[in-house]
Amino acid sequence: DAAIPIDAAIPIDAAIPSIDKVSAPADRSHRKVTATHRRRLAILDGKGRAAAIVDPLPAPGECLHLAIAGTYSGWAVAAAIAGLIPDPIDHLTISTLGFNRDNADDLIAWLDSGRVRGATLNVSTYFRSSDRDIFESIKRDMDARGQVAMVTRSHAKLLLFDAGPRAIVCETSANLRSSQNWEQATIFAAREILARHINCNPVLSSWQAVMDY
Numbered sequence: 001d002a003a004i005p006i007d008a009a010i011p012i013d014a015a016i017p018s019i020d021k022v023s024a025p026a027d028r029s030h031r032k033v034t035a036t037h038r039r040r041l042a043i044l045d046g047k048g049r050a051a052a053i054v055d056p057l058p059a060p061g062e063c064l065h066l067a068i069a070g071t072y073s074g075w076a077v078a079a080a081i082a083g084l085i086p087d088p089i090d091h092l093t094i095s096t097l098g099f100n101r102d103n104a105d106d107l108i109a110w111l112d113s114g115r116v117r118g119a120t121l122n123v124s125t126y127f128r129s130s131d132r133d134i135f136e137s138i139k140r141d142m143d144a145r146g147q148v149a150m151v152t153r154s155h156a157k158l159l160l161f162d163a164g165p166r167a168i169v170c171e172t173s174a175n176l177r178s179s180q181n182w183e184q185a186t187i188f189a190a191r192e193i194l195a196r197h198i199n200c201n202p203v204l205s206s207w208q209a210v211m212d213y
Contacts, residue, residue: 038062045069050080054187057084057168063188070181074174075103077185078159081170082115085163091118093160093198098127099176104138111145120148124155160194167191 042053044066054077058064068077074096082089092110110116121142128135128151135151142149159170172185 039065041065041067043067043069044072044077050076051083054080055084057081057166058187058189060189063186066185066187068172068174068183068185070179073103073176073178074157074159074172074183074185075099075106075176077170077172077174077187078176079106081159081161081168081187082110085161085166085168087164087166088114089116089161089163091120091160091162092116093120093122093158093162094176095122095154095156095158097124097155097157097175098131099123099134099138100178101134101137103176104134104141107138108141108145111147118147120150122150122152122154122156125151125153127151158197160197162194167194169193169197 038061040058040062042064044050044053050072053066054064066077068074078094082092089110092107094107107116107119107121111119119142121138123135135149139149157172157174159168159172161168161170166189168187168189170185170187172183174183174185
């Protein structure tokens with residue numbers, strides 16, 4: 001098959017066959033198949049504003065595939081998505097291997113300003129061991145605001161934005177802090193997938209049992 005060209009200046013739109021109905025066996029109840037009608041591919045490169053590439057956010061039935069150069073962090077994608085959601089974000093769920101102080105300061109500022117009304121931050125046990133001061137600082141700040149910061153044996157990188165009628169999901173290989181590596185991200189609007197991540201992920205659905213791991 002011919003490769004699909006990727007161009008940051010001219011995103012590619014391609015029609016995808018829709019899926020009307022999928023019947024899954026009972027023993028595969030955690031499987032979710034959704035219909036994607038349109039996709040856009042782009043490169044996040046250079047040092048411009050990430051929002052200029054992410055904009056517009058996908059509508060239901062659409063997805064955006066990003067190839068991310070080492071000049072951007074996963075947090076740049078998170079900030080771009082948040083900036084493109086006009087309504088307050090009812091709850092932001094973040095799962096990442098690690099983050100830095102700038103990421104933590106931004107998240108607390110969003111909470112204090114009301115831009116984000118609630119947040120759950122899940123980081124890896126490795127991060128707590130290697131950057132204990134940063135984790136303990138954000139955990140104190142989150143606890144003081146009635147929010148959740150937890151440590152688990154998780155390698156998932158997720159950004160889940162629940163904002164009124166909008167539910168934006170970002171599944172990515174990138175951590176929040178800067179990286180010199182090429183990464184990828186897929187962004188789509190699907191409340192069913194957001195709910196699946198929350199309800200069917202044993203880490204995110206039972207945080208009270210693991211937050212003091």
